[in-house]
Amino acid sequence: MTSADASDSPRGPAGTGRNYRLLTAAAVVTNLGSNGALIASAFAVLEAGGDGGDVGLVAAARTLPLVVFLLIGGAVADRLPRHRVMVTANALNCLSQAVFAALVLAGHPRLWQMMLLSALGGTGQAFFSPAAEGMLMSSVTGEQAGRAFALFRMAMQGAGLGGAALGGAMVAAVGPGWVLAADAAAFAVAGSLRSFLDVSHIPPREPGGGMIADVREGWREFSGRPWLWGIVVQFSIANAVLGAADSVYGPLVARDDLGGAGPWGLALGFFGAGTVAGALLMTRWKPRRLLLAGTLCVFPMALPSAALAIPAPVGVLCAVMFLSGSLVEVFGVSWMTALHQEIPEEKLSRVSAYDWFGSIALMPLAAALAGPAEAALGRSAALWGCSALIVVVTAAVLAVPDVRNLRRADRPLLPETPDTPADTERPVGGLG
Template sequence: MTSAASRSAPGPAWASRNYSLLTAAAVVTGLGANGSLIAAAFAVLDAGGDGGDVGLVAASRTVPLVVFLLIGGAIADRVPRHRVMVAANALNCLSQAAFALLVLTGEPRLWQMMLLTALGGTGQAFFGPAAEGMLLSSVDGEHAGRAFALFRMATQSAALGGAALGGALVAAVGPGWVLAIDAAAFAVAGALRSFLDVGHIPARTPGEGMLADLREGWREFAGRPWLWGIVVQFSLANAVVGAADSVYGPLVARDSLGGAGPWGLALGAFGAGTVAGALLMTRWRPRRLLLAGTLCVFPLALPSAALAVPIPVGVLCGVMFVAGTTVEVFGVSWMTALHQEIPEDKLSRVSAYDWFGSVALMPVATALAGPAETAFGRAGSLWGCSGLVVLVTALVLLVPDVRRLTRRTTRAAVAPLPSADAESAVGGLG
């Protein structure tokens, strides 16, 4: 499936040039982005903001992400995906550089931080589906599971280093410099991604327009109950976990754990857990992909519960490590399932529906985190986050395909989905 140019790369024989470039670029951006998440929260707090303001800035990133995701997916299945990725990286670089300059040269206003964060979210909306489609098309079926595990191990290692280093740098030199480092990381990653080879991807046949492309992607998405069932699950789980991490976590750290440094260490422990989980998945090949992965989502409820207590930093780091390890089992299983079940020419559109569902409620959750804390208390809100993760994960196990989908070494034949199945699935979502 790969051209000679795309096969030529150092490392394992199955690691194509594209796979190596994608992994290297993802590591670079991971180092910057994970530190910048901490930096953005503390930039708001340092400017005099409260938990509600932190939530608004976090929500301003996810609103354009939700608005533009489906368009980004359709475009990425129409034009060379690497061009979309490079353009998105350029936008992220410029927005983060402006954010850094604003923090370093004066007192940033809330609306300015929200606007620049929204530009970053817009870039991510176009980047995400293109990047996932590019990665899924860069490996063959026989080596897909190991390739995705190694990719995620590399990127999660970067998350580990980025979070720990970001927390330390925020404490040492302030959030502005951490945001500047993230801007530089986007510039380097964009340069690497400009060398991606798309010659092995079949030329796209002219479509009937953007809406027709979106409908075709929806049909692929809605015709698979395991796919939309898990996306609905993570729509709720990601919303509450995101609120806990981006809003309540920094507040608990400030009030009970000692500030940005310990919180960065806790996030780093989660990153270390994901590295361990990815390493496990280079060896473990569960036959029932989604059953094994979904069972491993339950521990994702533990960090919110730990923050609700709150427990000492050392114990919190242990909890975060366990949650990171188990959720990474799901992540690798999920990518493997998408790779084997979704036709290549629809990967970005299906990925866009996946991303859309997964982040759709995050703006609401982060914006409501402050009011929820006022109404229920911080501990009550965190216990609610934990309980909801357990509930939705248990419910998705009722979907038969989640329990039954098995691993294969080849892609599914590209065949049209039965219209009755698609109509039934659409009705179920409605």
């Protein structure tokens, strides 16, 4: 293979392959729609006469099937061509959001209808996410993989920034129904892009013992790495309380104290801007101790909940959202780099499924309990509790030796071959 061929190959130099470009473009389109839809769905419930508890129920309805089907989705993605799994999931998301939009635009959607459509969206996400993560990691090679992940996340988060700001403004200007319709269109475009992905570079899977055996094999890979399951447990709690704050308390504080959907969309936009800044930093910075640097940067995730608890003025809220977004992106890039260098390619989607499963397992419960917790403790006390939990679990995970000691790899995993040029070989992990 010539150097020109290598640059056009799905496994060409890190960050320049055709698959990488398609995945990045599709992620940009999806995030433009989905970040606005997150705001729109909450305000659709409120405009239909719902309260904070109803907003939590709709959020929980999306997350529950995501939890239920993730492990199956990971096994399916390691068995079937990943791009086909992704396209099918995008089609389901497109359909569910289109119907949701039609109901909202027609006026007065019922709570059970919004919950059902959110559940269909969560089901699609359960199959999409493990396939997408495995596809991205298999499309990037070399010691510059961290930079490629940072550039991908910068593009994705930049789209999230625009989507959140635009979505909040559109909800305020034309209502949530049109924002949901735009999200459905975004899924259609993204699915079309992903249909052109090339999986010919991925070796055929060896015949296995069935779906259950694949799930068990993924569990062995996951549970045998303390740094992996330790951080997943940490984020199981942290994501649950953050999800409650973002999907339930944030819109309520915005409605009651900040002026409505527009300021909340602006605050989410500043978080997105922070993630772009953090990703830009990670294109240059390569921390030697990947997970130690990343975990230390998780502590500021407690700040937005604290700002909502006060509640702080919009300017202060935007500042802490920007700071937390920029620092948590250091964790995000470090985490992807660690998975890329430590997990075998043929098990990436199954390990990713366990990662996703653990990270979101408590989110339906937290979202459903957000309303009752507000009624029992008060909104401010519930938000302070969210901040405290994030600090406690982040401090606890630093007690895991592998989290403190896992290092960026120096030596290549793959020998030099015509398909993997010498300057783009994939490294192995520091824990071997």
